[in-house]
Amino acid sequence: MILPEWLLWSWFALAALSTGYVAWDNFVTGNPEETVMKWGWVLITVYMGPIAAALYVLADKEPRPGEHERFIRPLWKQGIGSTVHCIAGDATGIVAAAVLTSVLGLPMGLDLVVEYVAGFGVGLLVFQALFMKDMMGGSYRAALRGAWVPEWLSMNMMAAGMFPVMIFLMMGRDMRAMDPLTPQFWAVMSLGVTVGFFVAYPVNVWMVAKNLKHGLMTARPRPAPITSSVPRMPAEALS
Amino acid sequence: MITTHETDRIDRIDHAHEHQMAPVVTRTQLVVVTVLTVLALALGIALPASQVNLGLSGHDVGGLVMPPA
Numbered sequence: 001m002i003l004p005e006w007l008l009w010s011w012f013a014l015a016a017l018s019t020g021y022v023a024w025d026n027f028v029t030g031n032p033e034e035t036v037m038k039w040g041w042v043l044i045t046v047y048m049g050p051i052a053a054a055l056y057v058l059a060d061k062e063p064r065p066g067e068h069e070r071f072i073r074p075l076w077k078q079g080i081g082s083t084v085h086c087i088a089g090d091a092t093g094i095v096a097a098a099v100l101t102s103v104l105g106l107p108m109g110l111d112l113v114v115e116y117v118a119g120f121g122v123g124l125l126v127f128q129a130l131f132m133k134d135m136m137g138g139s140y141r142a143a144l145r146g147a148w149v150p151e152w153l154s155m156n157m158m159a160a161g162m163f164p165v166m167i168f169l170m171m172g173r174d175m176r177a178m179d180p181l182t183p184q185f186w187a188v189m190s191l192g193v194t195v196g197f198f199v200a201y202p203v204n205v206w207m208v209a210k211n212l213k214h215g216l217m218t219a220r221p222r223p224a225p226i227t228s229s230v231p232r233m234p235a236e237a238l239s
Numbered sequence: 240m241i242t243t244h245e246t247d248r249i250d251r252i253d254h255a256h257e258h259q260m261a262p263v264v265t266r267t268q269l270v271v272v273t274v275l276t277v278l279a280l281a282l283g284i285a286l287p288a289s290q291v292n293l294g295l296s297g298h299d300v301g302g303l304v305m306p307p308a
Contacts, residue, residue: 102297109293112284149269156276160283167284171291178297203276210264 008183011190015049022056031061032068034217036131037081040088047091047193055080060216068218078215079205083197085214086154086204089127091193093119094162098189099180108171108178116159124151135214150213154200161199162192 022045025031026038033041041060045052059077062068072078097118101111128147129140136143169188170177177184207213 105296105298107294107296107299108291109288111296112293149273153273153276156280160276160279163280164283164287167287167291167293171293171295172287175295175297175300178300199279203272206272210268211260211262212264214260 003187005183008187011049011187012183015046015190018050018053019045022053025056025061032218032220033060034219036127037085037217039131040084040127043088043092044084044193044197047087047095047190048197049190051194052084055084068220072216072218075205075209078208079201081216082204082208082213083154083201085127086123086151086200087158087193087197089123090119090155090158091162091189091196093122094159095189095193096122098166098185102178102180102185108167112163112166116155119159120152120155123155124148132214150207153203153207154213157200157203158196160196162196165192165195 019042023042026033026041031038037060041052041056045056059080060072063071072081094115097115098111101114106114124144124147128151129143132147133140133143136146166188169191174184176182177188179185204213208215
């Protein structure tokens, strides 16, 4: 069955609305999340649309002021955060590589290899090591050393979910989906990332439980240090 | 006197401290999970690849819906 294009455009419209909401809630309303995760949520919502927006509300959006720390504590939510962080980088690398290989006219087999390398590269070098280095001691090299195994495991599972979707839908259903100028291409990417997300989720939960990866975090602005402009009371006045 | 820059640095160090964690996993567990993920990836490519021709590119089919027989 080939989906009608109006259905694909409807999905894209929903994804745009969802992305706008998640971006607004993170950057305007100021959900107390780390900046890297805010960007992770925005990217993942571009790819997964209302599914990601729903996950954001259920797992990371602070329900009431001051409750974020407690709200995000359950392991299933931490696993969602870990998966979002991983997939945001991996999917960005894969989609960028898919556009490039399509323009170059590479065969699907080679396309998959380039996409895997690009997904792993962007995920590891940018999202894991570069954006997280401050939390892993401050050194980019140390962050790379600590992040490559978790990133690799997660990438394997993400690709194990996403690649079959791409192969079956592009090569076995509608080959117009190999062209990034068609809505079919972006629909396949969207579905592939979504399937990849849920296939990668269990290993991310396991890695969070084993302290191999971080999940969601809370980042609140620190109160400014008190520089006491009120004159101190003389000790004798207190006695 | 602590400058703003120094305060920021201290905040970042404190923050890093909050998120640093010691893995609680054995080497065997890690190897088993790694093997499982590699197997999943191999199956995820091999099974669909046995059904379609991965040697084709978008340029080969020129806008066709289905690949040529």
